[in-house]
Amino acid sequence: MLAELLQFLFSGITVGAIYALVGLGFAIIYNASHVINFAQGEFVMLGGMGTVFFIGLGLPMPIAILLAIVLTVIVGLGLEKFAVEPARDAPIVTLIIITIGASIFFRGAAQVVWDRNIHSVPAFSGNDPIMIGGASILPQSLWIIGSTVVIVVALHLFFNRTMMGKAIIATSHNPLAAKLMGINTRIVLLLSFGLSALLGASAGILIAPISLTYTGVGIMLGLKGFCAAVLGGLGKPMGAIAGGLIVGISEVMTAGYISSAYKDAVAFIIILAVLFLMPNGLFGGRGTERV
Amino acid sequence: MNALAKPETGGILALAIIIAILPFLLPNSYYLDVANRVGINAIVCVGLNLLIGYAGQISLGHAGFFALGAYFSGILVSNHGWPPLVAMLTGALFVGLLSYVIARPIMKLRGHYLAMGTLGMGIVISIVLNQEGELTGGPDGMSVDGFSAFGWEPGNEQVWYWMIGGLLLVAVWLALNLINSPVGRALRSVHGSEVAASVAGVDVAHYKVLIFVVSAVFASIAGSLFAHSSGFLTPSEGDFFHSIELVTMVVLGGMASVFGAVVGAALLTTLPQLLTVFHDYEMLVFGAALIITLIFMRRGLVPTLLSAFKRRKK
Amino acid sequence: MTLLRVENLSKEFGAICAVEDLNFTINPGAIHSIIGPNGAGKTTLFNLITGVDSPSAGKIIFNDLDITGIPTFKLAGYGISRTFQNLQIFFNMSAVENVMVGNHLRNDSRFLPALFGFRSIKKGERVCRERAERIMCDVGLEEYIGSDADSMPYGALKWLEIARALASEPSMLLLDEPAAGLNPSETQEINELIKRIADMGITVVLVEHDMKLVMGVSDHIIVLDSGRKLAEGNADEIRRNPDVVKAYLGHRQKVC
Numbered sequence: 013m014l015a016e017l018l019q020f021l022f023s024g025i026t027v028g029a030i031y032a033l034v035g036l037g038f039a040i041i042y043n044a045s046h047v048i049n050f051a052q053g054e055f056v057m058l059g060g061m062g063t064v065f066f067i068g069l070g071l072p073m074p075i076a077i078l079l080a081i082v083l084t085v086i087v088g089l090g091l092e093k094f095a096v097e098p099a100r101d102a103p104i105v106t107l108i109i110i111t112i113g114a115s116i117f118f119r120g121a122a123q124v125v126w127d128r129n130i131h132s133v134p135a136f137s138g139n140d141p142i143m144i145g146g147a148s149i150l151p152q153s154l155w156i157i158g159s160t161v162v163i164v165v166a167l168h169l170f171f172n173r174t175m176m177g178k179a180i181i182a183t184s185h186n187p188l189a190a191k192l193m194g195i196n197t198r199i200v201l202l203l204s205f206g207l208s209a210l211l212g213a214s215a216g217i218l219i220a221p222i223s224l225t226y227t228g229v230g231i232m233l234g235l236k237g238f239c240a241a242v243l244g245g246l247g248k249p250m251g252a253i254a255g256g257l258i259v260g261i262s263e264v265m266t267a268g269y270i271s272s273a274y275k276d277a278v279a280f281i282i283i284l285a286v287l288f289l290m291p292n293g294l295f296g297g298r299g300t301e302r303v
Numbered sequence: 304m305n306a307l308a309k310p311e312t313g314g315i316l317a318l319a320i321i322i323a324i325l326p327f328l329l330p331n332s333y334y335l336d337v338a339n340r341v342g343i344n345a346i347v348c349v350g351l352n353l354l355i356g357y358a359g360q361i362s363l364g365h366a367g368f369f370a371l372g373a374y375f376s377g378i379l380v381s382n383h384g385w386p387p388l389v390a391m392l393t394g395a396l397f398v399g400l401l402s403y404v405i406a407r408p409i410m411k412l413r414g415h416y417l418a419m420g421t422l423g424m425g426i427v428i429s430i431v432l433n434q435e436g437e438l439t440g441g442p443d444g445m446s447v448d449g450f451s452a453f454g455w456e457p458g459n460e461q462v463w464y465w466m467i468g469g470l471l472l473v474a475v476w477l478a479l480n481l482i483n484s485p486v487g488r489a490l491r492s493v494h495g496s497e498v499a500a501s502v503a504g505v506d507v508a509h510y511k512v513l514i515f516v517v518s519a520v521f522a523s524i525a526g527s528l529f530a531h532s533s534g535f536l537t538p539s540e541g542d543f544f545h546s547i548e549l550v551t552m553v554v555l556g557g558m559a560s561v562f563g564a565v566v567g568a569a570l571l572t573t574l575p576q577l578l579t580v581f582h583d584y585e586m587l588v589f590g591a592a593l594i595i596t597l598i599f600m601r602r603g604l605v606p607t608l609l610s611a612f613k614r615r616k617k
Numbered sequence: 618m619t620l621l622r623v624e625n626l627s628k629e630f631g632a633i634c635a636v637e638d639l640n641f642t643i644n645p646g647a648i649h650s651i652i653g654p655n656g657a658g659k660t661t662l663f664n665l666i667t668g669v670d671s672p673s674a675g676k677i678i679f680n681d682l683d684i685t686g687i688p689t690f691k692l693a694g695y696g697i698s699r700t701f702q703n704l705q706i707f708f709n710m711s712a713v714e715n716v717m718v719g720n721h722l723r724n725d726s727r728f729l730p731a732l733f734g735f736r737s738i739k740k741g742e743r744v745c746r747e748r749a750e751r752i753m754c755d756v757g758l759e760e761y762i763g764s765d766a767d768s769m770p771y772g773a774l775k776w777l778e779i780a781r782a783l784a785s786e787p788s789m790l791l792l793d794e795p796a797a798g799l800n801p802s803e804t805q806e807i808n809e810l811i812k813r814i815a816d817m818g819i820t821v822v823l824v825e826h827d828m829k830l831v832m833g834v835s836d837h838i839i840v841l842d843s844g845r846k847l848a849e850g851n852a853d854e855i856r857r858n859p860d861v862v863k864a865y866l867g868h869r870q871k872v873c
Contacts, residue, residue, distance in 0.1 A: 094594075095594050101601075102601035103558065103602070105554055106554055106597050108418070112593070113591075113594040113597065114590065117589075117593075120587030123586060235543065242419045246419075276430055284427070287416055
């Protein structure tokens with residue numbers, strides 16, 4: 013009984029951490045540009061598939077991971093430079109479709125450059141489950157949870173202690189004021205995309221050993237990450253983390269105790285419930301429109 | 304934007320002529336089938352454009368309404384022997400109510416939360432359609448009997464073509480009427496500035512809900528038409544991709560342009576046929592084309608071309 | 618009979634008191650101004666009166682009706698209209714259409730007749746457009762009747778907002794910094810327009826920084842400072858009031 017609950021909890025936190033990372037990426041880009049980046053999921057795909065590719069070239073795992081991250085960051089920067097930047101004053105709906113176009117483009121490119129098959133990635137430190145309290149947890153899960161914690165702490169320090177991080181936050185509150193203060197908002201935007209790409213790629217690499225990877229893996233992960241971000245109050249990065257964990261745990265619990273068929277629906281049902289009851293997300297403040 | 308309103312009788316006439324001539328230009332019934340799909344998508348898009356282009360809202364789950372209309376028709380007619388017209392109207396009523404219930408709380412939110420809410424709704428609908436196999440046939444789909452009303456049945460693609468073409472003209476006419484009325488202007492004011500619209504006496508929440516429901520009903524009816532004309536349904540008709548396709552049609556064709564919606568539907572429905580030339584590169588090319596087109600024509604094709612045309616005349 | 622009465626009105630944003638315990642009345646048929654240093658709470662006051670924000674405490678009574686907390690869209694029906702400090706023009710429409718929206722409550726906004734293109738709707742549209750064009754002429758915007766809002770200069774847009782506000786046939790018109798961003802000759806034109814509007818029988822309440830405009834046009838001035846009423850009176854009284862002078866030279870943010 014308890015062991016089962018614990019099992020689900022471990023699974024839930026693991027998958028929740030992944031959603032948290034993806035959601036963080038959404039939140040950071042939204043903060044900087046008020047754009048919902050539907051290509052976020054493809055960053056996840058590129059992380060996983062990129063690692064597969066570089067390992068396939070014979071490179072050792074850590075190098076492959078690094079290169080995959082670099083690749084994804086470059087793609088993220090390219091997305092900002094060539095697709096988002098030129099269309100910056102377009103209506104929001106247009107921007108959303110542009111990022112969707114980008115997501116289609118990345119998937120199409122990945123299919124051409126690599127293939128449509130499912131690939132596996134070796135676990136970072138082996139596959140032998142560790143027993144805790146009667147429940148088993150994969151070493152990879154510990155990697156996921158640990159890495160997410162490290163990333164979150166690093167991000168917190170970045171946003172609160174470094175000039176660049178504070179510049180990003182300032183820009184998200186008021187781009188004009190930030191610009192007048194001498195902040196190069198174009199660099200901030202670029203950096204936000206790069207950062208989100210890094211987060212997405214990390215998520216993709218961390219989860220790949222557990223759930224395999226293929227060129228279509230980004231779609232659902234992206235959407236659920238989006239749920240996590242909205243749950244936390246779009247634009248509140250730390251909220252996205254809580255959102256991700258809530259979605260992950262709820263999903264696994266639902267699959268375990270209620271029905272596995274509706275597992276995928278859980279994230280979206282939660283989001284609908286939250287939107288009905290707490291319109292600005294769990295942590296979003298009331299927005300005030302200045303007239 | 305207001306110039307688009309003036310050539311509307313010309314526009315409807317042109318559309319009617321195109322619809323009348325097209326079958327004679329198409330080589331075989333496969334193309335007629337594609338034309339039917341275009342027409343059905345166009346009906347959805349005309350409604351969706353009222354929501355996105357005119358009222359300035361977003362819906363990333365409209366395919367859900369389409370699929371609900373389709374499955375209502377499919378299930379009630381094929382499994383329970385209901386008359387198709389009644390089933391269609393029942394589906395529309397259900398979708399109307401559902402969209403009202405969803406819109407009321409969510410329309411109070413700012414745009415992105417609306418996007419998320421509609422996204423979530425669409426995905427939940429499509430998952431339910433997938434999972435409730437006993438009702439819907441699940442992922443394998445279900446077949447649907449043909450349409451019949453007052454003893455008449457469209458037997459083949461050709462008859463369907465005229466029916467869909469006629470209904471499209473009706474949909475366009477309705478949309479244009481709405482736009483050129485105080486209701487239409489109120490919708491556009493909501494898009495322009497919600498605060499200023501409120502001060503002028505426009506009940507912003509009411510109009511957002513109204514147009515959401517109207518566009519959902521358009522989608523539902525189109526879905527019912529699709530169910531009968533294609534004869535087979537799968538839950539993918541309600542999935543996220545289809546919802547995005549629909550929004551893309553509206554955005555690409557031209558927001559705040561009824562004819563733009565039709566053009567967008569035509570383009571995006573036929574494009575995959577053209578893109579098969581690229582084989583494996585199909586997705587890549589499509590994605591790139593989408594990005595490039597929207598960067599350079601950010602209000603969509605029809606408004607951009609029309610203002611370029613206006614500028615040249617000056 | 619007072620037109621507008623504000624009683625013990627307060628608005629807090631977190632720890633900041635934008636408006637604190639305000640009391641004043643606006644009598645019909647005069648031009649009133651609300652002045653004060655930046656941050657005094659003037660626009661917040663307008664937002665409270667027009668339902669854009671809801672008060673933390675207090676009451677707003679218009680024509681003996683308690684309108685506190687009533688949703689904004691209902692107020693046009695009671696006869697209140699306003700313009701905005703940051704222009705809220707409908708840039709997705711033409712100039713005439715902007716003004717036509719102002720007339721929304723007098724239009725037939727039934728859904729089904731609109732959908733089916735009833736002739737009465739079309740006729741109503743023609744009448745509405747003619748009215749809007751007439752208002753634009755009254756206000757001095759004839760040359761922009763065929764224009765789109767997004768092609769008009771800033772000054773003309775300020776006039777357009779006023780035209781739109783007038784289209785709802787208000788009994789009280791709130792103008793939020795109508796002279797902001799205008800040059801001296803345009804400010805003079807606004808001065809004259811305000812007087813013309815008052816002559817039409819509409820009670821005008823201005824929020825304004827331009828002292829020349831305020832002193833030249835107002836019958837009654839209310840001075841706010843840090844959310845509280847500092848002084849009230851006619852132009853001469855206010856000009857000579859030492860507290861008012863001091864408020865404009867030094868300013869503190871008040872915490873509740």
